[in-house]
């Protein structure tokens with residue numbers, strides 16, 4: 001980590017900028033600012049990069065490239081959106097082919113304001129990105145040192161932005177497995193996620209997954225329940241579920257890629273099961289090639305009972321278990 005801090009490697013990508021922010025980014029490397037003297041290296045290889053600098057709004061052509069580059073970067077990694085366009089779409093926001101800022105496709109850790117962003121602000125953004133890298137390292141050390149450091153709590157609607165960013169980070173690898181960006185988890189917007197906190201489940205319309213409507217819309221227990229895994233105040237995992245009749249429908253067991261393989265997903269599943277003490281049956285689903293999830297759910301006693309094609313590339317596998 002000390003090495004990263006002293007010499008962060010940066011990958012710069014122009015999503016569809018007017019070139020104003022790109023010129024300012026490259027100015028950081030010129031003799032006036034000369035960030036290389038501080039150890040900052042501009043690399044063209046995502047596999048060597050620690051910090052992803054993106055300029056410009058995201059359009060139909062650039063969004064797949066952004067996801068692809070992000071996926072190739074090793075953990076821990078930080079994304080910095082430079083300028084108004086990368087933050088929100090900026091002056092191009094209403095254009096027919098613009099999907100918005102960089103956070104419409106991948107989670108963003110640091111936003112650098114400006115049109116164009118000034119070199120001093122960009123360097124400040126990189127310094128803030130280093131602080132994020134350091135935090136991530138500290139959180140991992142805390143979680144690895146003792147799983148007691150990870151708290152499993154009920155999530156609130158105010159947590160929606162953090163959960164959505166986590167969801168987009170966690171599902172990148174799944175999209176990579178299928179070569180399909182159409183996963184509902186990657187397409188979900190903040191408004192839709194906030195609606196889930198407010199809404200009683202209606203499985204016909206729900207982005208959670210399957211079919212079937214609720215039994216009694218007046219019962220509190222029909223609300224969607226969100227749980228979060230927290231380390232040092234930061235959300236690193238989440239899961240959601242709701243109850244219909246005697247069944248709890250669970251979905252989106254998500255863990256930040258940097259914290260995967262530590263048993264956090266398993267514990268989230270166990271904790272959300274406890275949130276539905278009255279049900280007789282649990283149901284969960286995952287993509288047919290997600291071996292990690294399938295293995296974990298089987299270990300927890302779930303058994304496959306049906307499959308359902310979602311897209312030509314993805315088939316959902318539904319698993320169930322009776323309450324012991």
Ligand code: SF4
Nearest residue numbers: 018020021083085115
């Ligand atoms: S923020 Fe301004 S300078 Fe930067 S890419 Fe957008 S329009 Fe160009």
